Amino acid sequence: MPITPVLQFGTSRFLQAHADLFLSEALPGERPVTVVQTSGDPARTGRLQALARGYEVRIEGISNGRKISETRRSDAVARGLSIDADLAEVTRIVAEEARVVLSNTGDAGFRPRPEDRESRFNAAMSYPAKLGHLLRPRFEAGGAPPQIMPTELIQNNGTTLRGLVLDAVSQSDRTYRDWLADEVVWVNSLVDRIVSEPLEPAGAVAEPYALWAIEAQPRLALPCTHPCIQIVSDLGPIERRKLFILNLGHTWIVSDWLARGREGARFVRDVMADADWSARLSRLFADEVLPAFVAAGEADGVADYIEVTKERFANPFLDHKLQDIAQNHGEKLERRIGAFLDWARANGDTGAKPQLSAALERSDA
Incomplete structure (x- = not known):
């Protein structure tokens, strides 16, 4: 399999019609994304396979007074994995390949759970607790700190995720917690696009308007350059x-x-x-x-x-x-x-x- 610098947690139709489509349009011929299914829902296994084959996004709406109805193809996803069945491979990618970690797990994904305090990885953990476990091998291997880019609709989502991860690993050694707090790049952003319905087995219907506003900070590295991505000093x-x-x-x-x-x-x-x-x-x-x-x-x-x-x-x-x-x-x-x-x-x-x-x-x- 090719090296994938972007590791994405979540298979949502929003990401399919937003960040993944931007990456496909900005990096034609490249397939930089590995998608990880975090829900454990067996019904979504077919979606993982379809994402890696490429899918369509129907853009429908009004832009600059003109009615738009067009289909775009997204080929950014190289492979799809399940956190349950493919934990070893997901861990390896986090440790060796990923430069950017995307997520769109919703409010429920961020919500702390009793399993978060377990010493070993548990697929029932919240996303922040999972991330705390998955980043540990990268730290131990001396890997470069990654960039974490949540797209959940939570104010200061990067800063919030950082706090939740640090809380989940509060029993870990100080050197690891300092690495997470000070070396890993946690990015605040705001996303906006109405993605009205899914296409099967993968793909989505979305409006023409799209925005990914990313708050500037030292060491920020964009996953791609795209007209819908804006760097701002203040969200x-x-x-x-x-x-x-x-x-x-x-x-x-x-x-x-x-x-x-x-x-x-x-x-x-x-x-x-x-x-x-x-x-x-x-x-x-x-x-x-x-x-x-x-x-x-x-x-x-x-x-x-x-x-x-x-x-x-x-x-x-x-x-x-x-x-x-x-x-x-x-x-x-x-x-x-x-x-x-x-x-x-x-x-x-x-x-x-x-x-x-x-x-x-x-x-x-």
Whole structure:
């Protein structure tokens, strides 16, 4: 097998249509990725094999006012392994080959488990505990410290993963813990792309928009160069755009939909097809959201981001159900709209925000 400098934990359709597709497009003719299945689900064995054969990603949506429907092929994956059946080979790759370790295990993968305290590797461990065990042979062999690049949607995901790994190996010797803490490169990033459905046995359907924002730091080494990858000095402004424009917009739409008795729309795209509803959303962004970014000194590029967000909402191919967005609606109202209003006031934006205030008031009714 060829040497694979990128070791990826997780077979998610998101990674198939995001990082793996970027690597395939940026490095044609190369197959730099080994994918490791961490779930132990036997139903996914066929997916591992299909990933290594190459797969298709259907890109469907609106970009710059133009409807997009195209198919791209991804050939970045050289092999697929199972953490259960192929532990020895996974350990060898971590020790000898991997320069970059990617992951997308979800919140559940990061969550500590009782098995994490066991002295020997256990496939039931959390991802951070597994990583703590798998990196040990590399340290003992004197290998170069790798770069760890989680893509989980957790704020400061690299820093968070570092802390979880160090906690999982807290009983290990000090030299190993110091190597993990000070020599291994832990990368914070933010990823964004709606990947709406899987293709079988591998592949996915995704929107045109894609972003992999990576926080700059010493010794950072990009796995590839791609138009969708951005190096930024601070992830904060990008996180706020996503939370206070994209996510806030979704939550406001659902609040309005609930106030209508769940009538008038089923999908987000239905809202954008309603001229009055869509115009109210546009006014919300222009009159209530944008001024806060101006006041905070973060207005550069925000108007363009709002336009892209509205295109994403209007995607005619995406069945983004309002009912699904409405889950945990009260919590989302506070985290997206309530937190935005607090942030706006803290930055000196004291302008009236009637539509957002009404959404919060309805939650208390």
